[in-house]
Amino acid sequence: MKIEENILEKLKNEGNPFDVPQNYFDDFEAKLSLKMQTNESKVTVIQKLKPYLAIAASFAFVFTIWKIVAFYNVAPNEKFVSNQEQISDSIATDYELSSLSENEIVEILAEETVIEEDDAEQNAIIDYLIEEDISFSEIVEY
Amino acid sequence: MIEYSDIELLELFQQPLKKEFAFGLVLKKYKKQIYWHIRKIVISHDDADDVAQNTFVKIWKSLPEFRGESKLFTWIYRIATNEAITFLNQKKKKIVISFTSVEEYLKNTLESDVYFSGSEIQMKLQKAILELPEKQRIVFNMKYFDEMQYDEMSEILDTSVGALKASYHHAVKKVEDFLKNN
Numbered sequence: 001m002k003i004e005e006n007i008l009e010k011l012k013n014e015g016n017p018f019d020v021p022q023n024y025f026d027d028f029e030a031k032l033s034l035k036m037q038t039n040e041s042k043v044t045v046i047q048k049l050k051p052y053l054a055i056a057a058s059f060a061f062v063f064t065i066w067k068i069v070a071f072y073n074v075a076p077n078e079k080f081v082s083n084q085e086q087i088s089d090s091i092a093t094d095y096e097l098s099s100l101s102e103n104e105i106v107e108i109l110a111e112e113t114v115i116e117e118d119d120a121e122q123n124a125i126i127d128y129l130i131e132e133d134i135s136f137s138e139i140v141e142y
Numbered sequence: 143m144i145e146y147s148d149i150e151l152l153e154l155f156q157q158p159l160k161k162e163f164a165f166g167l168v169l170k171k172y173k174k175q176i177y178w179h180i181r182k183i184v185i186s187h188d189d190a191d192d193v194a195q196n197t198f199v200k201i202w203k204s205l206p207e208f209r210g211e212s213k214l215f216t217w218i219y220r221i222a223t224n225e226a227i228t229f230l231n232q233k234k235k236k237i238v239i240s241f242t243s244v245e246e247y248l249k250n251t252l253e254s255d256v257y258f259s260g261s262e263i264q265m266k267l268q269k270a271i272l273e274l275p276e277k278q279r280i281v282f283n284m285k286y287f288d289e290m291q292y293d294e295m296s297e298i299l300d301t302s303v304g305a306l307k308a309s310y311h312h313a314v315k316k317v318e319d320f321l322k323n324n
Contacts, residue, residue: 008267016178018258018259019257025174039199
């Protein structure tokens, strides 16, 4: 025990076994000052941006609230009905087309063209009646 | 150059125009002591440099709130010790991933430290100290190397004098055993 105590005493007198780079303590203040300036500038940038970030956040909040209110203002039944109509139309069309042969589809398309042609004929008649100034009562009498 | 007492430094710091001058004097007075205190805890020079710089940044920020309930010297040491322990705790979290202990990391750092110029027996002593639990290691360093008084250590480490004496006694025993058996 005494020998080891002597070792510890002896080692104490040997001095500090650790070193530092040359001029480390001379440059310590300058390095610290630079670090403190960097920290302060980081804080300043955040502080400068703070009011703008707050404004942006409040705009985002108002917009979100407005969107939510607009969504809930539409009558739920209306939304349900219009959605259902769209879905059933789409399903029906898909189902009808898938169950028809190519020839049948061509025929349906031709019929639609005929309907469009009929519309054109009707438009021509209306134009003619307007041009000739023939009233509805004259047509009924005729 | 005149060495100011802690009370004089605090009085200077209270004067708005002399605040930076007073902090400069605090730095001059304590930078070496604080660096070496931290270095013995974290071992590596680069880590000690980082921790010491952070310590003085904290001192600068907190000094206006310092009410003088403890001595400036013990207050500064307490900040430095806490910074060093926080650093080691952060290291522990990172090291968990690599399956090594922080003690192992410190031992490797010591062995590869380019800023260690001690003899073989001094290296052995440092390794023996690294075998101690963290708190015991800090107590041993403060008493053995810095020859600090127990009542000052008690203020810094927030531990009773009796507990510190027991801790140092156990630490000396373990270091002696290590030196004897290795």
